[in-house]
Amino acid sequence: MVNCCGLVTVKNEPVPLKSIVVEVSVQGHVATVSSTLQYENQEQSPLEAIFVFPLPGEAAVCRFSAKIGQTEVVAEVQEKQKAQEQYDDALSSGQQAFLLEESDESPDVFKLSVGSLPPGEKASVSLDYVTELAVQADDGLRLCLPAVLNPRYLPQGSDSGSGGSAQVSSVPAGSVPYSLSLSAHVSSPHPISRVESNCPLDPLNYLNTEKTQATVSLAAGHQFDRDVELLLYYQDTYQPTAIVEAAQASAKPGSLMGDPVVMLSLYPEFPKDVMSSMTSHGEFLFVVDRSGSMECPMHLGSGSQDRIGSARDTLLLLLKSLPMGCYFNIIGFGSSYESFFPKSVEYSQKTMDEALQKVKEMRADLGGTEILQPLKHIYSQPCLPDQPRQLFLFTDGEVGNTKEVLDLVKTNAGSHRCFSFGIGEGASTALISGVAKQARGHAQFITGQDRMQPKVMQSLRFALQPAVVDISVKWNVPKEVSVTPLSPPIRVVFQGQRALLYAQLTGESSGDTEGSVTVKYSLAKQPVENQLSFSLKPTENTGMTVHRLGARTLIQSLEVEEREQDGEKEGVKEKVIELSVQSGVSSAFTAFIAVHKGDGEALHGPLLHRHVPTPMLKLRGCSLTDWDFSSSVLERDMKLSELDEKADQLVCSASKFVVGTKSMSAKNKTEGLLASRVKGFFSKQLGFFSKQGACEVLECDEDCDEEDFDSPAPTSKPVRDPLLQLISLQKASGSWVLEAALAEVLVKTEEEVSKPKPAQVDQEVWATVLALVWLYGFKMEAQEEWQFLAMKAVSWIQAQKVASVSECVQAGNTLLGCQVQKDTLGL
Numbered sequence: 001m002v003n004c005c006g007l008v009t010v011k012n013e014p015v016p017l018k019s020i021v022v023e024v025s026v027q028g029h030v031a032t033v034s035s036t037l038q039y040e041n042q043e044q045s046p047l048e049a050i051f052v053f054p055l056p057g058e059a060a061v062c063r064f065s066a067k068i069g070q071t072e073v074v075a076e077v078q079e080k081q082k083a084q085e086q087y088d089d090a091l092s093s094g095q096q097a098f099l100l101e102e103s104d105e106s107p108d109v110f111k112l113s114v115g116s117l118p119p120g121e122k123a124s125v126s127l128d129y130v131t132e133l134a135v136q137a138d139d140g141l142r143l144c145l146p147a148v149l150n151p152r153y154l155p156q157g158s159d160s161g162s163g164g165s166a167q168v169s170s171v172p173a174g175s176v177p178y179s180l181s182l183s184a185h186v187s188s189p190h191p192i193s194r195v196e197s198n199c200p201l202d203p204l205n206y207l208n209t210e211k212t213q214a215t216v217s218l219a220a221g222h223q224f225d226r227d228v229e230l231l232l233y234y235q236d237t238y239q240p241t242a243i244v245e246a247a248q249a250s251a252k253p254g255s256l257m258g259d260p261v262v263m264l265s266l267y268p269e270f271p272k273d274v275m276s277s278m279t280s281h282g283e284f285l286f287v288v289d290r291s292g293s294m295e296c297p298m299h300l301g302s303g304s305q306d307r308i309g310s311a312r313d314t315l316l317l318l319l320k321s322l323p324m325g326c327y328f329n330i331i332g333f334g335s336s337y338e339s340f341f342p343k344s345v346e347y348s349q350k351t352m353d354e355a356l357q358k359v360k361e362m363r364a365d366l367g368g369t370e371i372l373q374p375l376k377h378i379y380s381q382p383c384l385p386d387q388p389r390q391l392f393l394f395t396d397g398e399v400g401n402t403k404e405v406l407d408l409v410k411t412n413a414g415s416h417r418c419f420s421f422g423i424g425e426g427a428s429t430a431l432i433s434g435v436a437k438q439a440r441g442h443a444q445f446i447t448g449q450d451r452m453q454p455k456v457m458q459s460l461r462f463a464l465q466p467a468v469v470d471i472s473v474k475w476n477v478p479k480e481v482s483v484t485p486l487s488p489p490i491r492v493v494f495q496g497q498r499a500l501l502y503a504q505l506t507g508e509s510s511g512d513t514e515g516s517v518t519v520k521y522s523l524a525k526q527p528v529e530n531q532l533s534f535s536l537k538p539t540e541n542t543g544m545t546v547h548r549l550g551a552r553t554l555i556q557s558l559e560v561e562e563r564e565q566d567g568e569k570e571g572v573k574e575k576v577i578e579l580s581v582q583s584g585v586s587s588a589f590t591a592f593i594a595v596h597k598g599d600g601e602a603l604h605g606p607l608l609h610r611h612v613p614t615p616m617l618k619l620r621g622c623s624l625t626d627w628d629f630s631s632s633v634l635e636r637d638m639k640l641s642e643l644d645e646k647a648d649q650l651v652c653s654a655s656k657f658v659v660g661t662k663s664m665s666a667k668n669k670t671e672g673l674l675a676s677r678v679k680g681f682f683s684k685q686l687g688f689f690s691k692q693g694a695c696e697v698l699e700c701d702e703d704c705d706e707e708d709f710d711s712p713a714p715t716s717k718p719v720r721d722p723l724l725q726l727i728s729l730q731k732a733s734g735s736w737v738l739e740a741a742l743a744e745v746l747v748k749t750e751e752e753v754s755k756p757k758p759a760q761v762d763q764e765v766w767a768t769v770l771a772l773v774w775l776y777g778f779k780m781e782a783q784e785e786w787q788f789l790a791m792k793a794v795s796w797i798q799a800q801k802v803a804s805v806s807e808c809v810q811a812g813n814t815l816l817g818c819q820v821q822k823d824t825l826g827l
Contacts, residue, residue, distance in 0.1 A: 334366025734792030777818030
């Protein structure tokens with residue numbers, strides 16, 4: 001079942017896109033991705049198709065070609081308005097035309113207008129882009145092909161007709177009528193340890209004994225129903241590198257493409273003593289998406305927790321892990337936003353308890369996803385002295401004004417650091433990665449079976465640790481050679497963050513063939529210095545990847561400058577267009593245009609308009625965009641954005657049970673109940689929608705009985721995770737109290753817990769030691785989630801100056817059946 005957008009109908013009419021072939025070339029921290037899309041017009045009339053192509057937020061499109069029948073046309077970059085006019089002129093004269101332009105709303109969406117294809121004609125479109133690979137918390141490098149493109153939510157007042165997301169059609173996951181194959185070639189200065197993926201892979205094939213080159217492919221039979229994610233792991237990841245790429249032979253010396261470009265990679269290692277230190281200062285703002293879509297399950301399958309429920313558990317962990325002396329607040333956002341406190345409050349037992357009570361009551365009930373206004377509110381509040389402000393942003397990434405959000409984040413990056421978390425399939429890479437990059441934080445994606453808590457706690461570790469500061473980069477080259485930075489200067493690098501710097505090398509030395517770069521910085525008040533040599537006359541041809549990424553970096557800086565000046569500063573837009581045309585890298589002001597003139601004869605028959613579907617991971621009833629509406633809906637001027645919140649709440653509450661139920665009769669009854677709720681809502685709102693139609697929305701195998709509409713929803717008492725139970729009992733100071741709830745977690749009676757307590761030992765100390773022994777004895781696999789609250793507990797015990805800690809630990813081991821050493825606890 002799909003939207004009635006005219007391409008795929010319930011009658012299974014054919015769509016033009018038939019297959020996608022992707023080839024990836026990875027070089028260390030950067031990659032070139034080449035995609036070929038095969039089309040065929042199987043209709044009886046000429047066809048114009050639009051395909052919305054989702055790209056990583058930091059991608060730079062660098063090549064676009066189209067093959068119609070046996071004729072291939074390679075596109076060129078032109079100013080956007082000029083390209084659009086040429087495209088329109090070609091269509092009106094019966095010529096085949098191809099147009100690729102960046103979406104006005106989000107840089108990770110490109111609209112691909114395939115143009116007019118005669119009946120029965122075949123066409124293929126080839127698209128190349130280069131991208132920097134994002135560093136993950138475990139030092140892996142992430143390459144993502146975003147196949148799932150969720151409909152972007154456009155705030156009220158936005159022009160929904162101009163964004164790329166408005167053109168997207170959707171079909172159920174697994175029903176996409178085209179196939180995908182992907183192969184990757186990986187090379188690195190350092191040995192490749194392993195390659196992992198969320199999709200099945202063929203075995204990794206090493207191409208040399210040093211293991212610095214390898215190939216890997218998706219296993220046969222892949223279904224394009226999720227983001228395709230590759231994670232690359234190298235040895236010696238902390239060693240800085242400087243790679244020089246030779247100039248393009250055909251380009252003019254002195255221009256960006258006509259000079260060599262050097263790429264400096266800096267990924268500092270944080271020693272163990274630095275990693276173990278924690279700051280007690282800071283203002284922590286947890287900004288949580290409470291839109292209707294956050295009520296959807298985290299993933300398909302039995303027992304899946306909803307997104308807002310996972311966010312609640314995560315906030316519990318975060319609040320328990322904060323250090324005494326810091327400040328915090330929690331802001332929920334949707335169509336509006338709400339703060340737990342009027343302004344940030346000091347962390348104490350009282351404020352923690354107040355916040356935890358509000359967290360328990362938090363629901364996905366604030367409408368659509370509008371991030372811009374809460375961020376403006378946060379940035380308008382003055383920062384506290386000596387309390388660096390750090391934001392933790394949680395969202396499923398469904399917004400339509402990404403560029404405006406990123407501009408705001410970048411403007412305030414000097415005083416606000418931001419960690420971002422994309423929840424669920426389809427979270428926007430441009431939004432999640434862009435926010436973290438602009439605000440010097442770290443981005444995490446929670447997809448598939450991922451748990452949110454360990455990834456969030458990894459980021460909290462980064463937030464609480466010292467950072468690399470006082471960074472200076474000095475280029476040492478012969479006097480005949482000049483260095484022009486293409487990247488903005490690096491002010492700070494946090495643990496787990498990687499910095500890439502690009503610079504243009506102009507001029508040529510008659511003698512020296514080598515240059516060097518000296519990088520100095522300070523970490524935990526200790527000076528560090530690295531010096532790297534590089535060749536001034538490189539011979540290796542890497543396909544201009546480094547040049548194009550350097551051009552993309554400079555273009556992005558200039559685009560932000562142009563928007564900040566509201567187009568008033570002369571020459572900025574012109575310089576962006578010049579750079580874009582010269583490097584072949586797309587920008588907000590340019591587009592790729594290719595026209596096949598053919599014989600110039602006008603095409604006969606009406607020109608049809610079709611939207612090629614992008615697959616949506618369908619969490620039953622999670623979004624109105626999964627539903628098939630008749631034209632009568634449109635005639636009533638229905639606005640999806642206004643209805644999305646109510647429908648999400650109606651549907652998701654029952655759909656989670658439907659997914660997990662094993663009883664077919666219960667399943668049918670619940671689907672009937674869900675259909676009834678939807679039917680009642682739309683009958684009230686729009687005055688239509690039959691019972692049969694409601695059942696069809698839910699893909700019932702048979703008609704629902706009338707009594708099913710009145711059946712109460714089945715309820716069951718959720719089983720609380722013992723780890724979360726224990727964490728919820730900890731005090732803000734780090735201690736535990738000897739009480740019945742603690743005994744329940746330890747699966748003991750109160751008497752069994754109290755009796756072994758050594759004499760002269762305070763009850764609170766005994767309870768805290770028992771909690772630590774239980775954590776280290778039974779929950780080591782989740783240590784990332786509780787490590788900070790354990791550190792708080794140890795600090796609290798040490799502050800009590802207990803003389804018989806060893807006796808306490810031994811007694812705790814005996815009671816719980818563990819063998820945890822005192823040194824292991826940090827005591």
